[in-house]
Amino acid sequence: MKLLAHIGTYFLLMKRTFGQPQRHSILYRQIMREIEKVGINSFGIVVIISLFVGAVITIQVNFNIENPLLPTYLVGLTVRDSLLLEFSSTMMALILAGKVGSSIASELGMMRITEQIDALEVMGINSASFLILPKMIASVIFFPILCLLSIIVGLFGGYFACALGDIIPPSDYIEGIQYAFQPYYVSYALTKIIFYALIITSVSAYFGYHVKGGAVEVGRASTKAVVQSSILILMANLILTRTIFS
Amino acid sequence: MIEVKNLFKSYDGEFVLNDVSAQFEPGKCNLIIGRSGSGKTVLLKSIAGLLEVDEGEIWYDDHKFSHLDTVTKQKIRKEMGVLFQGAALFDSLTVEENVLFPLDMFTPQSRKEKLDRANFCLERVRVTGSNGLYPAELSGGMKKRVAIARAIALNPKYLLCDEPNSGLDPETGIIIDSLIKELTEEFQMTTIVNSHDMNSVLEIGDKVIFIFQGCKCWEGSREDVLKTDNEALNKFVFATSMAKKIKEP
Numbered sequence: 079m080k081l082l083a084h085i086g087t088y089f090l091l092m093k094r095t096f097g098q099p100q101r102h103s104i105l106y107r108q109i110m111r112e113i114e115k116v117g118i119n120s121f122g123i124v125v126i127i128s129l130f131v132g133a134v135i136t137i138q139v140n141f142n143i144e145n146p147l148l149p150t151y152l153v154g155l156t157v158r159d160s161l162l163l164e165f166s167s168t169m170m171a172l173i174l175a176g177k178v179g180s181s182i183a184s185e186l187g188m189m190r191i192t193e194q195i196d197a198l199e200v201m202g203i204n205s206a207s208f209l210i211l212p213k214m215i216a217s218v219i220f221f222p223i224l225c226l227l228s229i230i231v232g233l234f235g236g237y238f239a240c241a242l243g244d245i246i247p248p249s250d251y252i253e254g255i256q257y258a259f260q261p262y263y264v265s266y267a268l269t270k271i272i273f274y275a276l277i278i279t280s281v282s283a284y285f286g287y288h289v290k291g292g293a294v295e296v297g298r299a300s301t302k303a304v305v306q307s308s309i310l311i312l313m314a315n316l317i318l319t320r321t322i323f324s
Numbered sequence: 325m326i327e328v329k330n331l332f333k334s335y336d337g338e339f340v341l342n343d344v345s346a347q348f349e350p351g352k353c354n355l356i357i358g359r360s361g362s363g364k365t366v367l368l369k370s371i372a373g374l375l376e377v378d379e380g381e382i383w384y385d386d387h388k389f390s391h392l393d394t395v396t397k398q399k400i401r402k403e404m405g406v407l408f409q410g411a412a413l414f415d416s417l418t419v420e421e422n423v424l425f426p427l428d429m430f431t432p433q434s435r436k437e438k439l440d441r442a443n444f445c446l447e448r449v450r451v452t453g454s455n456g457l458y459p460a461e462l463s464g465g466m467k468k469r470v471a472i473a474r475a476i477a478l479n480p481k482y483l484l485c486d487e488p489n490s491g492l493d494p495e496t497g498i499i500i501d502s503l504i505k506e507l508t509e510e511f512q513m514t515t516i517v518n519s520h521d522m523n524s525v526l527e528i529g530d531k532v533i534f535i536f537q538g539c540k541c542w543e544g545s546r547e548d549v550l551k552t553d554n555e556a557l558n559k560f561v562f563a564t565s566m567a568k569k570i571k572e573p
Contacts, residue, residue: 100429193412200372200484201426202401 079214088284094206095280096218099304108212109219116178116279117220118212118259121227123177124170128228132235133243135160137151140245150246153256157236159263162250167227167267171274174221174309177280182213185301186286187296195287212285214280222268229267270318274311326371326514333366340366341377341528342463342538350481353505353528355546357519359387364518365409367535368486370518372406373397402430405475407485408463411467412472413459419446420455420567424474430478445473464543465496467502469563476507482509483515491512494523502527512537518524522561525549535558 099105113181139156186209189195198205233255240251282303326348331340340363348354356362369375371382373389382389384400392400413422423442427433433441446452449469459467468488475483485504489497505528507513524534529546536542536556544552547570549561 104428123379157348188415192410192415193408193503197370197406197408197412197414199374200404200406201403201429203429 095210097207112212112216116216128231129235132232135238136236136239145184150250151254154251158162158255162263167270175278179278179303179307180300182282184284187289187299190289214279217279218276221271225271277310327383332378351512352530354516354527354531361536363538403481405480405483409487412469450475483513485517493516
């Protein structure tokens, strides 16, 4: 029953979120602010994690397929496909759920307990649309850019591992990342990250928006937002993979 | 004028508001007083439309607020200024942006006109030279004054204040009270102030409503408060030993 109540409240919040925005010029300004908060501020973490993960995948793949019968370019191919199919979309979404999701939940939670959301409501402003819609739009626009960035940086990470770690010749690695390339994998990754962007922002906003109490509850909401978003991302991953590949 | 008729509100079967009826007149400071947990904030939030009442009617002049469609409700809300207990200024905006906020949202004025209006409101509440500061950089009293400036930016007909001087020293509290009184008379607003501060009652209470355990227990002027026979109100007003000495010399 509690789960049904949560689902019902979530969809009611989404209905209000997608209601008529107050003013388009203000919505645009809000989206720009959110792009900076949600997107640009996540550049650093995406670059660092992708670079190291790309390098580590390269080392591990090479270690596991060390066989004279297997061509070395397979390392590059495996790194590329790992990044495209799972890491840069799903794993990156889990990382962003931690960074962006907790930030959204705590921001809205603090606004709720300090009555800033009430202040918007009494002014006659649809607070859900005003606060949540720009975050959702910004993340839908910017998460795919972060995903592409992660793919590129991850591939560079693999290259550096080859060049600096004497794993396989860099030329073989480059051949591998070009071999049997399926452009479809990129659109698959981008489709997934758009769904994840919606999950992260809406679920985190839901938990933050409905905080009751004080600072402890804001912390709890933030944790719940990350945990629930992560679970939903993994479930969505399974459903999307099954749907898209069938 | 704001009028509430037979308001009932309960949480988990326990009444927080029990058949409360009252009239709040324009151009006057209407004070709702009572102990903590007596139902004052629930009443004010119900009047502001932030809480749904179980039963009863809330009237803003000729509009039955509790039964209006969303669009008309939003129109009335634009005529409403609310001062929250914690000021509720937007953290991410500066003082000036906070006051500009309702103007940006609801008026088609030029940038210059809006800035002029925001500066006028800030001057009116005696906050000058702090336009670029963020709420975190302000004192409690200044936050309240900026919140009042934001509340009056759109020239509201109704001003609702929830414990405007809570957390402030008595002197700053009286400054805030006087400001609310001045603005109420100047703009002929219907002002409702929630308070448990006797200084406020004696300073600005044109009309005083005493809420006790969710019921309207007493109504009168600030002069009557000191002479009443109402036992619950007497206990509330003369709670301190010093006040008791004044009452029974």
